[in-house]
Amino acid sequence: xxxxxxxxxxxxxxxxxxxxxxxxxxxxxxxxxxxxxxxxxxxxxxxxxxxxxxxxxxxxxxxxxxxxxxxxxxxxxxxxxxxxxxxxxxxxxxxxxxxxxxxxxxxxxxxxxxxxxxxxxxxxxxxxxxxxxxxxxxxxxxxxxxxxxxxxxxxxxxxxxxxxxxxxxxxxxxxxxxxxxxxxxxxxxxxxxxxxxxxxxxxxxxxxxxxxxxxxxxxxxxxxxxxxxxxxxxxxxxxxxxxxxxxxxxxxxxxxxxxxxxxxxxxxxxxxxxxxxxxxxxxxxxxxxxxxxxxxxxxxxxxxxxxxxxxxxxxxxxxxxxxxxxxxxxxxxxxxxxxxxxxxxxxxxxxxx
Amino acid sequence: xxxxxxxxxxxxxxxxxxxxxxxxxxxxxxxxxxxxxxxxxxxxxxxxxxxxxxxxxxxxxxxxxxxxxxxxxxxxxxxxxxxxxxxxxxxxxxxxxxxxxxxxxxxxxxxxxxxxxxxxxxxxxxxxxxxxxxxxxxxxxxxxxxxxxxxxxxxxxxxxxxxxxxxxxxxxxxxxxxxxxxxxxxxxxxxxxxxxxxxxxxxxxxxxxxxxxxxxxxxxxxxxxxxxxxxxxxxxxxxxxxxxxxxxxxxxxxxxxxxxxxxxxxxxxxxxxx
Numbered sequence: 001x002x003x004x005x006x007x008x009x010x011x012x013x014x015x016x017x018x019x020x021x022x023x024x025x026x027x028x029x030x031x032x033x034x035x036x037x038x039x040x041x042x043x044x045x046x047x048x049x050x051x052x053x054x055x056x057x058x059x060x061x062x063x064x065x066x067x068x069x070x071x072x073x074x075x076x077x078x079x080x081x082x083x084x085x086x087x088x089x090x091x092x093x094x095x096x097x098x099x100x101x102x103x104x105x106x107x108x109x110x111x112x113x114x115x116x117x118x119x120x121x122x123x124x125x126x127x128x129x130x131x132x133x134x135x136x137x138x139x140x141x142x143x144x145x146x147x148x149x150x151x152x153x154x155x156x157x158x159x160x161x162x163x164x165x166x167x168x169x170x171x172x173x174x175x176x177x178x179x180x181x182x183x184x185x186x187x188x189x190x191x192x193x194x195x196x197x198x199x200x201x202x203x204x205x206x207x208x209x210x211x212x213x214x215x216x217x218x219x220x221x222x223x224x225x226x227x228x229x230x231x232x233x234x235x236x237x238x239x240x241x242x243x244x245x246x247x248x249x250x251x252x253x254x255x256x257x258x259x260x261x262x263x264x265x266x267x268x269x270x271x272x273x274x275x276x277x278x279x280x281x282x283x284x285x286x287x288x289x290x291x292x293x294x295x296x297x298x299x300x301x302x303x304x305x306x307x308x309x310x311x312x313x314x315x316x317x318x319x320x321x322x323x324x325x326x327x328x329x330x331x332x333x334x335x336x337x338x339x340x341x342x343x344x345x346x347x348x349x350x351x352x353x
Numbered sequence: 354x355x356x357x358x359x360x361x362x363x364x365x366x367x368x369x370x371x372x373x374x375x376x377x378x379x380x381x382x383x384x385x386x387x388x389x390x391x392x393x394x395x396x397x398x399x400x401x402x403x404x405x406x407x408x409x410x411x412x413x414x415x416x417x418x419x420x421x422x423x424x425x426x427x428x429x430x431x432x433x434x435x436x437x438x439x440x441x442x443x444x445x446x447x448x449x450x451x452x453x454x455x456x457x458x459x460x461x462x463x464x465x466x467x468x469x470x471x472x473x474x475x476x477x478x479x480x481x482x483x484x485x486x487x488x489x490x491x492x493x494x495x496x497x498x499x500x501x502x503x504x505x506x507x508x509x510x511x512x513x514x515x516x517x518x519x520x521x522x523x524x525x526x527x528x529x530x531x532x533x534x535x536x537x538x539x540x541x542x543x544x545x546x547x548x549x550x551x552x553x554x555x556x557x558x559x560x561x562x563x564x565x566x567x568x569x570x571x572x573x574x575x576x577x578x579x580x581x582x583x584x585x586x587x588x589x590x591x592x593x594x595x596x597x598x599x600x601x602x603x604x605x606x607x608x609x610x611x612x613x614x615x616x617x618x619x620x621x622x623x624x625x626x627x
Contacts, residue, residue, distance in 0.1 A: 051521050071524045078525045084518035088540040097536075098526040145526070155525075 001062045001152045001185060002027050003048065008057035010043055017043050018209040021057070025153065030179050030186045032196035034232070035206035041189045042157060044206075048187065049076040049155050061152050077146030077184075081158040083138045085130035085145075092126040095144045102149075116144045120178060136167045143175070147182060154179065154186040160195060172199055193233050197221070205229050227350040230278045236307055238278045238344070239318045245273045254314035260290060263340045266353050275353075278344035281307065281321040288337030292318060296332045310334060385597040403597040412589065414579065415571045417598070424575040427493060427564070428557030434497040435504045435553040436546060442501075443508025444534055448520070458506070465502035473566055480567055492568040496560055504549050511545035512538070544616060551613045555606060576602045 003025040010018040018040045025031045033041040046052040048059055050071030058067045066074050085094050092113055093100075099109045117123045120140040130138055139159060146154060159175065160168045176199040179186045190196050196203050197217040204214045205228075213225040224230040230238050241260070243250040248267070252258040260277065262269060269275065284292075297317075298309035301324070308320045308328060320336060328334060345353045385403050387396030410416055445451055446458060476495055477486070485491030515538055523533035539546075561577040569578065580602060583595055610617075 046521075049525055051524065072527045072529065075527075076525055078522065080518045080522060082516060082518050084516065084522040086519060086522075086537055086540075088543075097523075097528075101527045101532065145522075149527070 002060075003153050003185060003187075004058075004060040005044070005048060006058040006060070008044065008047060008059075009055045010040070010047060010052065011055050016209065018047075021209070021211060023204060023211060023214070025185050025187060026201075027185055028183045029201045030176070030188060030199060032188045032190060032200040032203045033206060034190055034193060034196040034203050036232075037191055039206045040209040041191075041206050045155050045157055045187060045189050048153070049078055050074045075149060075152050076155055077149065077151035077153075078155040079139070079142045079146050079157065079159045081161050083130075083142040083162075085138055085141055087130050089129070090126065091122065091128050091130070091133070091141050094130065094141055095126075095148055097145065098149045112148055113144075116148050119147075119181065120144045120174075134167075135163050136171055139163065139171055140174075143178060147178070147184070150182075151184060154182075154184045156186060156188045158189055158191070160190070160192070168195075175199060194235060197233065205232060224344065224352060226352055227276060227278060227346045230344055230346070230352070234280055236281050236319050236321060238280045239284075239316075241277045241279065241312075241316050241318070243275060243277070245269045245275060246271055250275055250277065252312065252314050252316065254316075258292070258312055258314055260292065260338065260343075261340070262345065263343045266345045274348040276346040276348070276350070278346065279318060279338055280342065280344075281319040283339040283342040284310075284318050284320040284336055285322065285339070286334075286336045288339045290338045290340050291335050292338060293333070293335045294318065296328055296330055296334060299328075299330050310336065381596055381600055384593055385600050388593070403591075403593040406594060406598060407601070411583070411594070413586075414582065415574055417579070417601075419572075420574050420576055420579045423489065423573055424558060424577075427489060427496070427560075427575050428554050430489075430493050431496045431500065431557040432550055432553040434493070435500045436550055438497075438501055439504030439508045439549060440539065440542070440546060442505045443510075444512050444538065446505065447509045447512035458509075461502045461505055464499075465506070469499050470562060473562065477566060487568050487570045487573060489568060489573050492564050492573075495567060496557060496563055499563075500553050500556060504553065507549055508542065508545055511542040515541045547613070547616045548618075551609055551617055555609060558606060 003023075005021060005023040008018055008021040008023075009016065021044065023044070033044060035041050043052065047054050050066070050069065054067065058065060060066070061074065086097065089097070095113050095116060096109045099112060104112075113126070114123070117126060120143055122137060122140045122144065125133065125137060125141070130141070133141065142159075156175065160171055163171055172195060175188075188196065188200060200217065202214060202216055203220055204211050205220065206212065207228055213220060213229050215223075220229060221233050224233065227240065231240070241250075241252055243252040243260070245251075245262070248262055248269070250260045250262055252260070262275075292310075292312065294310035294312040296308050297311045298307075300307040304324055305321050306324055306326050308322065308326075310318045310320060312318065318336075318338075322328075347353055383396060386399060386401060388398040388400055389396040406417055446454060451457065480486040480491045480495070483491075485494070519537055519541070520533050523537045524530070528536065559577065560575075561581065564573075564575045565578050565581065568574075574582075576598075580595070580598055583598060
């Protein structure tokens with residue numbers, strides 16, 4: 001089922017949290033709502049599932065306009081960050097609750113609960129109470145409860161945020177597996193870009209109540225619409241260099257000695273124009289042609305890779321990720337190169353050129 | 354066990370302070386089954402005749418079992434009303450968008466702070482006007498009303514600790530708001546319900562002033578009023594009988610305390626947030 005949000009506006013008191021937002025989730029797709037906390041992504045989620053009323057706009061589930069349909073009748077499944085399991089019920093009762101409310105027969109309920117429990121691998125936990133489960137198991141129960149009614153759309157509100165690092169990896173791929181096996185359209189709300197990039201078909205990145213870009217993870221990583229998106233995606237993050245154009249060359253701020261020729265696809269920029277370059281750590285390497293000189297001020301060994309921070313003479317930083325065999329040390333003066341084809345160039349409003 | 358042995362000075366101190374209370378209770382019991390010669394503290398004869406009132410009644414007084422039944426009805430109906438109203442009002446005040454919530458809560462608390470004795474003449478007049486004077490229903494209504502402020506505040510405090518997500522999950526799962534309250538939220542505040550229930554029952558059981566003033570006639574008499582009339586009666590002054598009836602009166606209280614003392618602590622553990 002395709003989910004369409006049109007012209008969604010939401011105010012809390014006098015402040016507009018979301019202004020005229022449009023969003024489409026395709027059938028069977030997993031879409032991430034990615035953004036810093038307070039950007040309105042959870043508000044959007046609550047509006048789609050009907051917990052919050054919309055001040056203006058429409059929500060369509062397929063052909064059905066559900067804008068004024070109460071949450072109970074929208075048939076959405078939701079997984080909360082805190083799992084929100086009912087503590088006084090067993091796992092079986094938790095999962096069965098949506099069906100009990102609909103007064104389905106005991107036999108049907110039992111069969112469906114068994115089916116879904118097998119899908120999320122909690123078949124042997126059905127008699128336990130939530131307090132006797134680990135975080136990952138609680139997450140699975142919560143997922144089973146959300147899926148048992150075969151919802152039109154699955155909402156995941158920061159589902160992995162409360163798990164420890166290893167479980168998060170495991171549950172991340174589990175979420176994707178279960179979503180793909182059931183074929184239900186899903187919306188994942190998260191502030192973790194790795195999570196969004198690794199398991200979602202498309203990402204909608206939000207800031208201050210607006211969707212800045214909707215694209216596939218690869219597209220968004222390679223061609224971000226602006227410097228905010230570029231800065232939000234990528235770990236370790238992109239580094240920015242500010243400067244002014246002089247005869248086709250960017251003179252970095254603060255120090256006229258440091259210059260970087262503008263890449264070929266950005267030509268004809270007038271003198272005096274303020275630009276910002278974005279260089280990802282994998283594009284600042286010893287062998288690339290456009291050399292930039294600096295001193296290694298920080299080295300972080302990450303096992304397979306080493307992360308270097310290189311301070312330029314004007315004080316700006318460039319990051320570089322290199323294989324662990326790299327021999328550079330803290331304090332070394334280096335002259336590594338930037339891959340000119342991969343430089344991202346933004347104007348003074350942050351929009352990519 | 355290690356913790357216990359460390360605390361022995363505190364326990365010893367508290368024990369010492371409690372000795373007078375303990376001695377009083379022991380003597381209360383001992384005197385109901387013995388006779389002591391005048392002027393002596395030590396009993397010299399075992400007897401059950403002070404408990405005769407259970408089977409034979411007391412001359413010139415109502416039937417003790419009828420009075421006990423009245424007390425039980427008074428205490429349990431009061432408890433039921435308090436639980437019903439507090440559990441719903443507390444939820445509304447904690448969760449729903451009640452206009453003037455702060456003023457309402459402050460007003461309710463003010464009612465709680467009011468000494469009920471100061472209201473008694475007004476209540477007396479009102480009950481007489483509406484024809485509920487000298488009825489159990491009338492005094493039950495008054496007692497419940499006076500218990501409600503505390504009950505509402507306590508229940509609101511318990512509801513405040515239930516996470517919102519549980520309710521959201523219930524609504525998304527298709528349950529109506531009422532169903533969410535009954536099946537999902539109410540079980541979370543069960544400790545509060547139990548504590549408040551025991552608390553109200555004990556308050557009703559021990560209430561004296563309201564029944565004495567508002568329902569004094571013998572067919573709606575409760576145990577506290579009965580006991581008072583016993584000691585006020587100068588004709589047949591029998592201290593041991595008085596103690597026996599008193600003992601009879603506090604037995605349910607002691608039993609309730611033994612079973613529910615941990616639950617009662619919840620009232621204070623649940624915490625009240627404004």
